[in-house]
Amino acid sequence: MGIERKPVILLTGFEPFGGHRRNSSWEAARIAGKRVGADVVVARLPVDHVRAAQALTALLERHRPDACLLTGLAHGPRLRIDRVARRHRALAGPECPGRLHGTWPVAETGLALRLARLPFEVSHNAGSYVCNSTFWCLLYFRLKKGWPRHAAFLHVPPISARFTAKSLGRGMEGILRRRRAFLPAVRETSRSARPG
DSSP: OOEEEOOOEEEEEEOOOTTOSSOHHHHHHHHHHHHHOTTEEEEEEOSSHHHHHHHHHHHHHHHOOSEEEEEEEOOSSSEEEEOEEEOOTTTOOTTSOSEEEOOSOHHHHHHHHHHTTOOEEEESOOOSSHHHHHHHHHHHHHHHHOOOSEEEEEEEOOOOSSSOHHHHHHHHHHHHHHHHHTSOOEEESSGGGSOO
């Protein structure tokens, strides 16, 4: 007889890099994870194409999430919901898909950010650095395995008087709570029962 469990969500941010002593994505993700609950796994990724991809893949295999929201830091006057990731040469060759698309409802994400009073835009370019390559890694993993069902990337501005870690965390919290409300409970004989 199968065991019913709550859906699992993986939320990640990145470590500090460059001239940033704190990475807003990680600071906000920690806050959001604590507020949403035990069914959210929060992890910090290294700012390196290969090591970030390896760490993310290990997290996906270990926790087998039903949804995964990656977050990263990007300068700008608003948050950015990224829809498309492009293959990076450090992770894959030309035989792999060049572009992959996120699978998290954009309208739902936008509503959560509006309710948190955070300005945002929808983007079809995740950039050219580790955020993009890690997002591509997630989407390629999903393409091969068939899960997680929902996968997305959210860029957040650096911490400032306008964008505090707490306010960014509230935005992430709203995104996760809204998606979790629509994720059905999972019935399986074991954690290993999922294909892949």
